[in-house]
Amino acid sequence: MKSPALRSSQVNRTSSLIDFGIGQPGFDLLPLDLMRQSAEVRFAEGDTELLNYGYEQGDGRFRQALADFLSAEYASPVGPEQLMVTAGASQALTLICTLFTQPGDTVFVEEPSYFLALRILREDFRLNAVPIPSDENGLRMDALEIALAQQQPVFVYTIPAFQNPTGHTLSAQRREELVALAHKHNFTIVADEVYQLLHYNATQAALPPAPLAARTESGRVLSIGSFSKILAPGLRLGWIQAAPEVVQRFVTCGLVDSGGGLNHFTSNLVRVALEKGSQGEYLAGLREIYRRRIDVMDAALHRHLGGMARWQKPDGGYFFWLEMDEGIDTAALLSAAHTAGVGFLPGVRCSSVGGLGNCLRLSFAHFGEAEIEEGVARLGRVLSEE
Amino acid sequence: MKSPALRSSQVNRTSSLIDFGIGQPGFDLLPLDLMRQSAEVRFAEGDTELLNYGYEQGDGRFRQALADFLSAEYASPVGPEQLMVTAGASQALTLICTLFTQPGDTVFVEEPSYFLALRILREDFRLNAVPIPSDENGLRMDALEIALAQQQPVFVYTIPAFQNPTGHTLSAQRREELVALAHKHNFTIVADEVYQLLHYNATQAALPPAPLAARTESGRVLSIGSFSKILAPGLRLGWIQAAPEVVQRFVTCGLVDSGGGLNHFTSNLVRVALEKGSQGEYLAGLREIYRRRIDVMDAALHRHLGGMARWQKPDGGYFFWLEMDEGIDTAALLSAAHTAGVGFLPGVRCSSVGGLGNCLRLSFAHFGEAEIEEGVARLGRVLSEE
Numbered sequence: 001m002k003s004p005a006l007r008s009s010q011v012n013r014t015s016s017l018i019d020f021g022i023g024q025p026g027f028d029l030l031p032l033d034l035m036r037q038s039a040e041v042r043f044a045e046g047d048t049e050l051l052n053y054g055y056e057q058g059d060g061r062f063r064q065a066l067a068d069f070l071s072a073e074y075a076s077p078v079g080p081e082q083l084m085v086t087a088g089a090s091q092a093l094t095l096i097c098t099l100f101t102q103p104g105d106t107v108f109v110e111e112p113s114y115f116l117a118l119r120i121l122r123e124d125f126r127l128n129a130v131p132i133p134s135d136e137n138g139l140r141m142d143a144l145e146i147a148l149a150q151q152q153p154v155f156v157y158t159i160p161a162f163q164n165p166t167g168h169t170l171s172a173q174r175r176e177e178l179v180a181l182a183h184k185h186n187f188t189i190v191a192d193e194v195y196q197l198l199h200y201n202a203t204q205a206a207l208p209p210a211p212l213a214a215r216t217e218s219g220r221v222l223s224i225g226s227f228s229k230i231l232a233p234g235l236r237l238g239w240i241q242a243a244p245e246v247v248q249r250f251v252t253c254g255l256v257d258s259g260g261g262l263n264h265f266t267s268n269l270v271r272v273a274l275e276k277g278s279q280g281e282y283l284a285g286l287r288e289i290y291r292r293r294i295d296v297m298d299a300a301l302h303r304h305l306g307g308m309a310r311w312q313k314p315d316g317g318y319f320f321w322l323e324m325d326e327g328i329d330t331a332a333l334l335s336a337a338h339t340a341g342v343g344f345l346p347g348v349r350c351s352s353v354g355g356l357g358n359c360l361r362l363s364f365a366h367f368g369e370a371e372i373e374e375g376v377a378r379l380g381r382v383l384s385e386e
Numbered sequence: 387m388k389s390p391a392l393r394s395s396q397v398n399r400t401s402s403l404i405d406f407g408i409g410q411p412g413f414d415l416l417p418l419d420l421m422r423q424s425a426e427v428r429f430a431e432g433d434t435e436l437l438n439y440g441y442e443q444g445d446g447r448f449r450q451a452l453a454d455f456l457s458a459e460y461a462s463p464v465g466p467e468q469l470m471v472t473a474g475a476s477q478a479l480t481l482i483c484t485l486f487t488q489p490g491d492t493v494f495v496e497e498p499s500y501f502l503a504l505r506i507l508r509e510d511f512r513l514n515a516v517p518i519p520s521d522e523n524g525l526r527m528d529a530l531e532i533a534l535a536q537q538q539p540v541f542v543y544t545i546p547a548f549q550n551p552t553g554h555t556l557s558a559q560r561r562e563e564l565v566a567l568a569h570k571h572n573f574t575i576v577a578d579e580v581y582q583l584l585h586y587n588a589t590q591a592a593l594p595p596a597p598l599a600a601r602t603e604s605g606r607v608l609s610i611g612s613f614s615k616i617l618a619p620g621l622r623l624g625w626i627q628a629a630p631e632v633v634q635r636f637v638t639c640g641l642v643d644s645g646g647g648l649n650h651f652t653s654n655l656v657r658v659a660l661e662k663g664s665q666g667e668y669l670a671g672l673r674e675i676y677r678r679r680i681d682v683m684d685a686a687l688h689r690h691l692g693g694m695a696r697w698q699k700p701d702g703g704y705f706f707w708l709e710m711d712e713g714i715d716t717a718a719l720l721s722a723a724h725t726a727g728v729g730f731l732p733g734v735r736c737s738s739v740g741g742l743g744n745c746l747r748l749s750f751a752h753f754g755e756a757e758i759e760e761g762v763a764r765l766g767r768v769l770s771e772e
Contacts, residue, residue, distance in 0.1 A: 254505030
């Protein structure tokens with residue numbers, strides 16, 4: 001989820017660059033005390049099990065704590081037998097590709113999609129990633145049906161809630177249709193649901209529909225989750241939620257059999273944060289912070305980019321997606337923007353077909369309210385000079 | 387490195403079963419205080435960087451500390467630019483397979499070899515793993531040359547020091563020949579060197595030759611290392627050592643670009659243990675413990691299995707490899723052994739060709755001296771009843 005221009009460890013907070021291309025939480029938001037306290041509690045228990053090889057599916061007590069947390073957050077029951085612990089969402093996607101695909105296989109992706117997932121699919125696994133159009137209600141089912149008439153994908157990779165990069169959410173009706181199509185056409189749905197819990201508007205209408213994770217009993221859904229956005233990315237802790245019989249396919253592979261649980265030590269510490277409720281409290285605090293940032297960014301965009309761009313104010317996730325006039329080439333604008341002290345992710349980076357050149361993605365996760373106001377003002381000046 | 391019969395979290399220490407099939411350290415050996423103290427020091431530094439996405443190649447300060455540690459241990463300079471941090475040795479092998487192989491590709495493996503590596507290669511990645519005979523000096527170069535005349539492998543997977551399962555070490559001369567053959571026949575050497583530092587006999591003649599890691603400048607060697615056996619398996623922390631230009635191939639892949647450093651948080655804690663010298667002290671203590679266990683197991687084997695089996699007393703690693711008369715089928719013996727309260731890994735599990743049915747592997751890493759004596763006595767009774 002990082003900027004292609006500025007790698008995380010190279011981000012210089014004293015720099016004057018306000019890079020909205022950085023899709024990661026601000027350093028000041030990271031829960032150092034929470035993790036220190038969780039570690040203290042776990043170490044004080046005095047057993048060495050957290051240092052041993054883990055159980056292949058992931059530590060049982062951790063999976064139970066995660067299942068309880070997700071059951072409450074999803075308002076839908078999740079059982080520990082449905083969960084497989086991974087070393088982050090990207091590693092989960094990698095594990096899925098390793099076990100279920102061969103080079104040259106076809107998979108479907110949203111257009112646009114998460115640019116680094118596209119790299120995992122196309123470059124790491126040499127898959128034929130076919131783009132399917134999306135709109136403000138997510139992946140378009142009419143377009144999916146047309147594509148399915150022509151090609152058989154191993155899976156459809158979708159980011160159904162507060163999508164990266166658009167912020168759009170797949171509607172409840174389309175979720176129904178997607179699962180039905182998966183049955184009819186015999187494909188798997190790989191749902192990257194890492195933004196599902198990042199909803200900031202408590203009104204019922206603004207909440208995303210139930211996650212595709214709630215449909216795993218179909219045997220057609222693999223839901224990917226992660227602590228990267230609800231706790232801390234450096235933990236490299238995530239999960240796959242799937243039907244128990246599908247989970248067993250992961251558990252018994254050579255990698256997992258050899259190494260044991262994929263992030264055993266860290267999951268033992270995070271388990272304490274789940275059980276004590278500090279994960280839930282931290283997430284509640286994040287929601288407040290991000291909700292305010294969305295308001296600030298939306299107001300700043302109206303003030304500085306009004307008439308120059310179109311966007312929808314998101315109800316969650318990390319991103320604003322801006323569409324400019326067709327003539328604008330946002331990739332070409334980037335160096336002028338950097339000179340002016342602001343950065344963004346050009347839309348073309350998120351496209352599978354070299355399109356969306358007139359779009360750009362802004363993340364509100366990394367910078368505080370004052371910097372968001374200032375950065376958007378800089379962006380407005382760059383665009384008005386075009 | 388685990389027993390196929392007993393998964394780690396299911397190991398019941400109150401059980402009377404002494405399962406020498408368990409290739410993992412005893413729970414009492416795991417360094418809980420060391421890790422607690424390292425965590426306290428790192429958290430007390432007060433910066434949140436350990437919770438952020440990591441630098442793709444692995445945290446710079448961790449890689450420097452690891453390079454310093456390895457330079458001293460290998461008695462050969464290692465630079466941080468040669469190191470790529472991974473989530474354990476198995477994940478390192480998986481990453482190598484993902485980036486460098488396609489299903490159906492040929493790789494060469496030692497006969498016998500690490501049984502779970504065989505599963506990763508054959509099942510997870512559907513590679514054609516061709517066995518090459520080995521002897522007490524490791525992989526046989528004459529056999530390798532014959533195989534190379536017939537087939538082109540992408541890589542040769544070898545465990546050069548204190549091999550799993552045989553305990554044998556590739557001789558210095560064969561290491562030279564192997565690197566020369568890699569150049570001549572254009573293949574990569576994937577050296578699983580996780581036992582390199584586990585030498586327990588301080589006399590110069592008993593030390594393994596310099597690791598293949600010292601030959602990475604050839605561009606032909608990928609050396610896999612891990613903290614699983616020198617610190618704790620649950621950390622899932624390992625590394626690949628390779629020429630800097632080869633390391634860059636890993637660093638720039640989609641998985642690593644998306645997730646950042648592969649085990650950032652944990653590496654931040656372990657860095658403290660490296661810098662403070664507690665990793666080195668802990669390893670020195672382990673060597674003493676394992677050296678005594680080897681003496682105990684060797685004496686017990688002489689006492690209880692003399693005349694029934696042949697073995698070499700190892701100078702390092704985790705394993706004794708026992709060869710029985712041709713008529714003995716160790717896999718068939720296992721249930722009688724379990725009834726008698728002792729376990730082992732049947733040799734056939736380590737064979738690529740269904741051979742070595744008269745051999746078995748005993749690990750001395752998991753049980754203490756009294757249990758080793760008792761377990762070997764039980765094994766002697768089982769074998770003498772045959």
